[in-house]
Amino acid sequence: MKTQMYVVGVDIGGTSIKAAILSEEGVINHKWEIPTNQAEQGTHIALEVYRTIDETLANSGLSWSQIKGVGVGAPAFVDTDTGYVYESVNIGWKHYHLGEELRGLAKVPVFIDNDANLAALGENWLGAGKQTRNLLAITLGTGVGGGAIVNGELLSGANGTAAEVGHMTMVTEGGAPCNCGKNGCLETEASARAISRKANEAADAHPDSLLNEMRAHNGDITAKDVFDIAEQGDLHSERVIQEVTDTLGLAIANMAVLTNPAIIVIGGGVSKAGDQLLSPLRKAFDTYALPRTSEACEFRIAQLGNDAGVIGGAYLVKERS
């Protein structure tokens, strides 16, 4: 009887590491999480990832010989050929050979790419992307991430910074400071954090507003709050959403004029707003995009949620091994 083979997907985040054992078709058999150990610039992570997979395999009655490979996403600039990490601000890595370490421990093929790229691969394989050859994926979370597939392949670029779309400059003068050192990045204008900041500014400016009332009650205003009370007809919240979707629509239109995608997938926490986000976003996009570019593409909300990364990891193994 032929031995059943599996793949392992790993999605390394700043606070937790998600892992899964999947079939070669991308079906998740088992998934789990461990906390991210950021001690000593994250240099324990390779060993801890290896150990947690090793234990889980043993507990599942599987052996490494049944693992075709491990596909890993990391919030980092990565040399995708070797799995060498140039830098990860979130984890603390700097010139860390994650690929070599993991390969040395696991003795199976290991492939590493940027986490947002892997999420794009996952969504394109089994989620909202429908296996198109030209996709843009935008993740609106605490920050703004991106992944691009062109001619059927992930766009990695010259030194692993392709699709770092959160750092498109959208405000050239007086923009909010970004973690990257610049000001006025897309991330400071259209992330969950940006929506919260703008809502807090609106609450400051309008003490009688529902926004300010909510803040007094909850201590803060989250992006979700903004969408919730906009739905109740609050004009200040609607204005924040209008401003954010206008900037985001402009940014995506300018990306689309370059890569001409068939599908644009919007994921991350903010995407849970669904049509409340997509409808003004599409309108702004159509204002700024070349009509023919606009005709070619469809906006869709991401479907795989937090599993996109590990499923993308499985795809990476499938494609590259």
Next chain:
Amino acid sequence: MKTQMYVVGVDIGGTSIKAAILSEEGVINHKWEIPTNQAEQGTHIALEVYRTIDETLANSGLSWSQIKGVGVGAPAFVDTDTGYVYESVNIGWKHYHLGEELRGLAKVPVFIDNDANLAALGENWLGAGKQTRNLLAITLGTGVGGGAIVNGELLSGANGTAAEVGHMTMVTEGGAPCNCGKNGCLETEASARAISRKANEAADAHPDSLLNEMRAHNGDITAKDVFDIAEQGDLHSERVIQEVTDTLGLAIANMAVLTNPAIIVIGGGVSKAGDQLLSPLRKAFDTYALPRTSEACEFRIAQLGNDAGVIGGAYLVKERS
């Protein structure tokens, strides 16, 4: 003796069609031009292109059996798989099967792509691109064109509008009208025509300026004039160059954050300004690009001039036949 084989490159423009017979290594043996016949929505062009090649081959003592293929660039949205032209505003084509017509006449493989894409291929093969796997090429002529190579392949996109970077929206309110129907496109802010328009505006606002004096003398102010008198220290011209390179630097930074190129080639008439253009452009780019994206890439002036298109055509034949 093995028959020497050749390729034909054709670059169809709005006013003239450039053609060349090249070796398989891209060396031009013979090149010539014919006027573009725009009569009847450009439907005579396929036959005229065939005939001019046929005559030139005969005059050169060559036969079609020595032609490996014809690579054609057209100022159009093209289905690069078939050579079907969706539309060309400049030529008048709309749903014109240029590829099929030319193949039917020439009985050799014919490959068609967008003219700016072909120029990018040409520059990358034998010009400023040095065969990098990740290149952006920007052509600053009457309009602004672009071509992008990613993962070693030309970016074509979902419906042939990839790298239409002249239509990135750079001014969201009150921008100048563009031929595409939108306002405030990169083309209306950074083309030769845009530089001339901005200089004329400056001359209107400053009747005592050198710009206005030059206009009174020459009847107009060209982009070349602006660079020439800026070099003589004229502040109004310098301000125009500053504004244009700032917008262009922002646009290219936002493209580069998406595709992460190793080389950015600037071509077209405006690129003849050389360092007078590149120096402020690079400065603006570095202000707006992610530092790591900026580190990865080098700006270079295009090297092949008007031959980029036919050389790109030859490369298309080499790659795809």
